[in-house]
Amino acid sequence: MRSFRRRVLEWGRDNRRDLPWRRTRDPWRILVSEVMLQQTQVERVVPHYVRFSAAFPNPSACADAGSAEVVRLWAGLGYNRRALNLHRAASAVVHRHHGEIPSDDVSLRALPGVGAYTSRAVRSFAFGADVAAVDTNAVRVLARCVSAAPLSVGQAMALGDRLVPRGGSWEFNQTMFDLGATVCTAEPKCGRCPLRRQCAWYGAGGGEPDPWRRGSTATKQARFAGSDRQGRGRLLDALRHGTVTSAALAAACGWPDDSARAERIAGSLVCEGFAKWSGSAPPVLELC
Numbered sequence: 001m002r003s004f005r006r007r008v009l010e011w012g013r014d015n016r017r018d019l020p021w022r023r024t025r026d027p028w029r030i031l032v033s034e035v036m037l038q039q040t041q042v043e044r045v046v047p048h049y050v051r052f053s054a055a056f057p058n059p060s061a062c063a064d065a066g067s068a069e070v071v072r073l074w075a076g077l078g079y080n081r082r083a084l085n086l087h088r089a090a091s092a093v094v095h096r097h098h099g100e101i102p103s104d105d106v107s108l109r110a111l112p113g114v115g116a117y118t119s120r121a122v123r124s125f126a127f128g129a130d131v132a133a134v135d136t137n138a139v140r141v142l143a144r145c146v147s148a149a150p151l152s153v154g155q156a157m158a159l160g161d162r163l164v165p166r167g168g169s170w171e172f173n174q175t176m177f178d179l180g181a182t183v184c185t186a187e188p189k190c191g192r193c194p195l196r197r198q199c200a201w202y203g204a205g206g207g208e209p210d211p212w213r214r215g216s217t218a219t220k221q222a223r224f225a226g227s228d229r230q231g232r233g234r235l236l237d238a239l240r241h242g243t244v245t246s247a248a249l250a251a252a253c254g255w256p257d258d259s260a261r262a263e264r265i266a267g268s269l270v271c272e273g274f275a276k277w278s279g280s281a282p283p284v285l286e287l288c
């Protein structure tokens with residue numbers, strides 16, 4: 001365990017990627033980056049993160065802006081519910097914590113959109129807590145290198161907690177992300193891996209089954225083209241630019257011949273707090 005930890009930290013010193021959220025310990029900016037990184041590639045997140053943190057440098061600025069402005073700035077990132085949750089989290093931080101992101105697990109996980117992983121990431125990256133933040137990439141490294149057996153997310157977090165060096169969780173967790181993202185990838189590059197000598201799976205010949213694939217809990221993403229999610233995305237994009245009348249809903253969703261489906265999608269956006277109907281002759285849909 002000690003040599004694993006040492007090799008991870010040594011490799012990280014020379015190879016860790018320079019990313020904008022790694023240049024700050026500000027808890028709000030770290031929360032923003034972690035929410036954006038859920039289900040979205042690092043390269044796509046970078047410009048959005050830079051714009052978002054410039055527009056909303058703290059929870060109060062985000063809460064004051066209103067959800068419509070936050071959803072508008074989220075354009076291009078997808079999974080728009082994250083934008084609403086982030087806005088709600090900012091409001092909760094202002095009301096419950098005097099505008100300061102809390103540092104304890106219970107308070108963090110009470111914020112909308114913050115689960116076990118995000119809470120750990122904020123505690124480690126902003127507050128230096130000795131906890132593992134184990135994303136999909138880190139689970140892959142741990143499953144192959146340390147356990148040589150499938151790991152659930154809970155097991156990976158428990159194992160990660162035993163490996164995190166005291167006072168060094170930031171370096172350790174960030175490096176584990178990068179090892180999994182650039183070396184121990186789906187098709188691992190064992191020839192240039194700093195953990196070759198420690199790796200249980202590689203040491204056993206690296207044959208099938210791959211402990212990570214066997215243990216993978218990743219669910220297959222449903223087809224996007226033609227899905228409700230695609231229609232929702234299109235309607236939200238239209239709303240980012242203005243209001244949409246009831247008659248224009250189907251075209252805005254991209255289904256000109258299916259107004260019933262478009263109305264159902266509009267209804268779900270209203271229920272979830274993204275949009276509201278206003279005016280009366282005729283009513284128009286607009287961002288909340």
Ligand code: SF4
Nearest residue numbers: 184188190193199202
């Ligand atoms: S040796 Fe190969 S399988 Fe093991 S941690 Fe490195 S890249 Fe992953």
